[in-house]
Ligand SMILES: Nc1ncnc2c1ncn2[C@@H]1O[C@H](COP(=O)(O)OP(=O)(O)O)[C@@H](O)[C@H]1O
């Protein structure tokens with residue numbers, strides 16, 4: 001199926017009907033936001049990182065989301081075990097290299113995790129995608145210093161080395177796999193004023209990957225839904241605190257019509 005409002009809606013309905021369990025190993029900042037976003041979309045989130053239990057949790061989950069935002073040695077041990085198990089069981093892995101490029105530790109751990117199990121989808125901002133591809137890119141902590149266009153070549157390289165779908169988020173989101181590119185132009189600049197919106201995009205990608213084994217489509221659908229829900233939330237009230245709450249409500253209230261009316265998706 002090619003990408004369209006209908007194909008996005010089909011996946012939203014699958015998520016709502018199946019409520020797939022999404023196993024998140026994520027950062028302390030966004031655990032609450034991303035769990036609530038997954039619930040509002042219709043998925044069932046669990047934030048589980050203890051090395052003692054992550055493998056058992058993979059057994060019952062439909063996708064794994066790994067996010068290095070507040071990593072430490074225990075988190076990393078859990079990530080390694082969970083990624084290996086998810087790969088063994090053929091469950092989708094979505095990776096968010098938060099802040100890679102900012103410190104040597106983040107660089108070293110991200111590179112190592114890629115070798116433990118190449119993710120099905122990697123989602124980051126432009127600075128993160130460039131840094132993960134080995135470029136000497138500047139980052140401002142967890143925020144990007146570049147527009148998403150700047151990371152297209154880096155995303156292609158990452159995709160060809162690891163076989164992953166690579167998503168660069170920003171004003172325009174680029175979804176890249178091999179020689180395929182989709183561009184989602186939805187969203188609103190105010191989304192950068194709420195912490196964890198990128199992490200939320202990654203978590204929602206896990207839910208779409210749980211119901212659609214074409215991970216290029218799943219990632220594109222997730223970014224379209226993120227952008228459209230962001231726009232609708234800003235239309236309710238254009239301030240960061242309200243956006244954080246209204247974003248959850250718009251995800252929950254999303255309809256096929258709102259997707260058809262707003263979708264700005266092109267393929268190259
Ligand atoms: N300038 C912008 N205009 C529209 N949407 C944006 C803009 N910047 C970011 N977004 C959206 O905000 C969400 C988070 O992306 P981003 O800010 O790039 O991630 P991160 O928080 O990881 O840096 C994505 O859905 C993206 O499309």
Ligand SMILES: Cc1ncsc1CCOP(=O)(O)O
Pocket residue numbers: 027029030069070098142194195196197198199200
């Ligand atoms: C602020 C912060 N610090 C460590 S992780 C984190 C959250 C980053 O979330 P996002 O990349 O989605 O803005």
Ligand SMILES: [Mg+2]
Pocket residue numbers: 098099124125142198199
């Ligand atoms: Mg981020």
